[in-house]
Amino acid sequence: MDSEKKDIREWYQTAFADFENTLNGGASLPFHAVRKKAIARFAELGFPSTRNEDWKYTNVAPLLKHQFQPVTEAPDIAAESLAPFLFKGLDADRLVFVNGVYSEALSSVSNLPDGIILDTLENAFTTHAETVTQALGKTVSYEDETFSALNTAFARTGVFLSVPAGVVLERPLYILHVSKTDGREFLAAPRNLFLFGDNSQARLVEGHYNLDGGTSFKNSVTEISVGAGALVEHIRIQDESKEAFHFATTQVEQATGSNYTSVAIDLGGTLVRNNLNVHLAEERCEAHLIGFYFGSGRQLIDNHTMIDHAVPNCESNELYKGILDDRAHGVFNGKVMVRPDAQKTNAFQQNQAILLSDDAHIDSKPQLEIFADDVKCSHGATVGELDDESLFYLRARGIGEQEAHAMLRLAFARDIFNYIKIDAVRERLEELVVERFNNKA
Amino acid sequence: MLSIKNLHVSVEDTEILKGVNLEVKPGEIHAIMGPNGSGKSTFANVLAGREEYEVTDGEVTYLGQDLLDMAPEERAREGVFLAFQYPVEIPGVSTSHFMKTALNAIREHRGEEQLDAMQFLKLAREKMQLIEMDEKFLHRSVNDGFSGGEKKRNEIFQMAVLEPKLAILDETDSGLDIDALRIVANGVNKLRSSDNAFIVVTHYQRLLNYIVPDYVHVLVDGRIVESGDKNLALRLEEQGYDWVKDNDAVTA
Ligand SMILES: Nc1ncnc2c1ncn2[C@@H]1O[C@H](COP(=O)(O)OP(=O)(O)OP(=O)(O)O)[C@@H](O)[C@H]1O
Ligand SMILES: [Mg+2]
Numbered sequence: 001m002d003s004e005k006k007d008i009r010e011w012y013q014t015a016f017a018d019f020e021n022t023l024n025g026g027a028s029l030p031f032h033a034v035r036k037k038a039i040a041r042f043a044e045l046g047f048p049s050t051r052n053e054d055w056k057y058t059n060v061a062p063l064l065k066h067q068f069q070p071v072t073e074a075p076d077i078a079a080e081s082l083a084p085f086l087f088k089g090l091d092a093d094r095l096v097f098v099n100g101v102y103s104e105a106l107s108s109v110s111n112l113p114d115g116i117i118l119d120t121l122e123n124a125f126t127t128h129a130e131t132v133t134q135a136l137g138k139t140v141s142y143e144d145e146t147f148s149a150l151n152t153a154f155a156r157t158g159v160f161l162s163v164p165a166g167v168v169l170e171r172p173l174y175i176l177h178v179s180k181t182d183g184r185e186f187l188a189a190p191r192n193l194f195l196f197g198d199n200s201q202a203r204l205v206e207g208h209y210n211l212d213g214g215t216s217f218k219n220s221v222t223e224i225s226v227g228a229g230a231l232v233e234h235i236r237i238q239d240e241s242k243e244a245f246h247f248a249t250t251q252v253e254q255a256t257g258s259n260y261t262s263v264a265i266d267l268g269g270t271l272v273r274n275n276l277n278v279h280l281a282e283e284r285c286e287a288h289l290i291g292f293y294f295g296s297g298r299q300l301i302d303n304h305t306m307i308d309h310a311v312p313n314c315e316s317n318e319l320y321k322g323i324l325d326d327r328a329h330g331v332f333n334g335k336v337m338v339r340p341d342a343q344k345t346n347a348f349q350q351n352q353a354i355l356l357s358d359d360a361h362i363d364s365k366p367q368l369e370i371f372a373d374d375v376k377c378s379h380g381a382t383v384g385e386l387d388d389e390s391l392f393y394l395r396a397r398g399i400g401e402q403e404a405h406a407m408l409r410l411a412f413a414r415d416i417f418n419y420i421k422i423d424a425v426r427e428r429l430e431e432l433v434v435e436r437f438n439n440k441a
Numbered sequence: 442m443l444s445i446k447n448l449h450v451s452v453e454d455t456e457i458l459k460g461v462n463l464e465v466k467p468g469e470i471h472a473i474m475g476p477n478g479s480g481k482s483t484f485a486n487v488l489a490g491r492e493e494y495e496v497t498d499g500e501v502t503y504l505g506q507d508l509l510d511m512a513p514e515e516r517a518r519e520g521v522f523l524a525f526q527y528p529v530e531i532p533g534v535s536t537s538h539f540m541k542t543a544l545n546a547i548r549e550h551r552g553e554e555q556l557d558a559m560q561f562l563k564l565a566r567e568k569m570q571l572i573e574m575d576e577k578f579l580h581r582s583v584n585d586g587f588s589g590g591e592k593k594r595n596e597i598f599q600m601a602v603l604e605p606k607l608a609i610l611d612e613t614d615s616g617l618d619i620d621a622l623r624i625v626a627n628g629v630n631k632l633r634s635s636d637n638a639f640i641v642v643t644h645y646q647r648l649l650n651y652i653v654p655d656y657v658h659v660l661v662d663g664r665i666v667e668s669g670d671k672n673l674a675l676r677l678e679e680q681g682y683d684w685v686k687d688n689d690a691v692t693a
Contacts, residue, residue, distance in 0.1 A: 387529075388493075389529045390529050390531050392490075392491055392492070392513060392529075393525070393528070393529040393531065393583075394531075394534075394539070394543075395490070395512070395513040395514045395517070396489045396490065396491075396513050396514075396516075396517055396522075396523055396525075397514075397517055397522075397539070397540075397543035397599065397603065398514050398517035398518045398543045398544075398546040398547040398550070398603070399514060399539075399542050399543050399546050400514050400546060401512070401514065403542065403546070404514075407534055407538075407539075407542070408531070408534070410533070410534075411531060411532065411533025411534045411582075412533065413533075414532070414533035415533070
């Protein structure tokens with residue numbers, strides 16, 4: 001093992017000792033024992049190399065060059081500075097985290113329907129100790145994987161949401177993470193737990209933004225349980241600074257007849273790794289995994305998805321699209337597991353990329369492991385360029401070259417955005433990506 | 442308005458236009474006829490600024506400017522319009538957004554105020570009515586899944602919105618039924634004035650019954666081999682192209 005890796009591993013172990021001292025009462029709660037086991041496990045696992053099949057295309061070496069400090073307090077930021085991240089006209093409950101630390105002052109939550117629990121994980125450790133202890137870490141284990149271990153070790157807060165059976169959240173819940181580094185390279189480890197009761201309905205919007213362009217390391221884990229017949233839409237927007245390291249694991253468990261949609265939009269970050277795993281544990285589930293990413297400069301954006309068809313009669317639909325410019329690098333690894341029992345599975349996967357420069361590239365790996373025989377599975381991957389004929393058609397009508405480019409790129413992403421049913425969010429996002437396209441056209 | 446001298450154009454090292462000369466004055470309608478593959482679309486596309494076509498010789502002056510030196514969008518903003526023989530389908534871009542963006546780019550160039558969504562919609566609806574197109578096409582993606590005839594009408598709709606000075610119609614009549622043909626011709630005739638000009642590429646006399654040309658030119662193998670008035674089109678309809686094929690190039 002090279003010395004840099006060893007040193008940085010020791011760095012996080014030392015940082016953990018300091019972090020413990022800042023937890024005060026938190027260190028005496030049962031979860032702290034889990035943190036300790038997690039840091040020990042992290043020390044055993046170490047950071048993955050590209051020899052590890054799961055990290056074949058994504059070299060984490062740049063991450064290891066930094067000594068990130070676990071966040072204990074967040075800087076004050078003015079409410080107005082959130083304006084660019086609020087979707088005009090969006091009527092939502094809002095929880096705001098600054099550098100991973102909850103900000104009550106910036107958050108606003110209305111009267112929620114009876115029985116809903118919405119709190120920070122930090123509070124929930126004491127107020128809903130039993131539920132949290134039971135559910136947290138049930139689906140994402142620190143045992144198996146380095147970044148989950150590191151998250152568990154440094155998990156201090158995040159969102160705890162529990163929606164009782166039959167309850168419909170009328171307003172979307174917006175979880176807004178902003179970071180402001182002030183030159184301090186920080187580590188944040190948001191840990192979220194979302195429990196959706198049977199036949200409940202909810203829309204989540206998760207946003208990750210940066211205010212000052214600094215370097216940070218966000219390593220989050222989100223566990224989602226979708227009860228029988230529940231309907232959940234989960235929109236995730238990642239527009240961190242171009243210096244940010246963004247690692248996110250989302251694990252979804254679906255019960256009978258539930259419907260979960262994830263729409264993941266990645267625009268920022270220097271090194272981005274999203275793991276999205278969906279376990280279709282009971283029959284007649286539907287899962288939609290939708291994603292769009294735009295990378296420029298030397299960005300690396302890696303989407304790893306895993307859909308586990310464990311039982312018969314479920315349907316999964318996956319569509320990821322990316323546009324890569326300059327020397328940007330995209331990775332799409334889409335694993336679909338159809339277990340022997342999972343007859344009558346419908347699994348559709350499509351991954352499309354447009355490369356705008358000769359130095360941009362995509363590694364695309366569909367991984368279908370099908371052990372049942374009566375199934376409908378399809379996958380496809382395409383890599384292309386913007387269509388010259390279309391470009392000429394737009395320009396021949398007077399539309400400038402740059403704007404024509406942006407229109408065609410947005411058109412390519414259109415079917416992804418159409419999965420976002422909240423108009424205010426979709427419209428703002430479309431504007432945002434066009435702004436990004438035009439900065440770099 | 443448009444002056445073309447000795448235009449030579451190649452695609453992938455094959456010479457397609459071999460010295461075309463043409464003078465177009467405001468208010469005129471020129472028809473260009475000729476057999477398949479003779480270079481009519483190449484000619485039309487070069488005027489609109491398509492980059493795959495390499496101009497190897499000759500010059501084109503449009504309203505006193507060197508047209509060949511201008512980007513496609515600059516030409517459009519200066520009033521050049523090409524109705525494509527094969528309009529492109531662009532899924533994901535709505536016709537209304539496309540046309541609003543185009544019109545506002547042209548208006549900006551002319552120093553006119555931008556139209557907002559409401560103002561544009563009002564204008565677009567009027568133009569849709571003019572060519573008897575259902576408003577729903579405004580909300581559909583550009584040409585996406587349109588029938589051949591709908592695509593051609595959409596070209597005329599765009600022309601009606603953008604009000605060009607020089608419109609080049611490349612076989613806009615092909616694939617149209619009699620009603621559509623009349624509607625398209627009406628669209629052209631509504632726009633017609635003493636200030637603007639048309640170049641109409643067609644294989645058939647029937648469009649020229651509605652849009653009466655001042656001049657008819659025959660393009661064969663990259664050269665204009667015969668020019669005349671509207672009676673030339675009638676003769677071509679009756680006798681085909683064989684009798685002109687061996688003519689030398691003429692200066693139109
Ligand atoms: N992009 C291209 N690449 C290669 N060859 C081309 C290209 N465009 C046109 N050509 C060739 O140039 C010649 C002229 O084509 P053009 O489309 O201009 O003919 P046309 O007169 O419009 O024919 P039609 O009546 O069938 O529309 C043809 O031989 C055609 O194959
Ligand atoms: Mg043609």
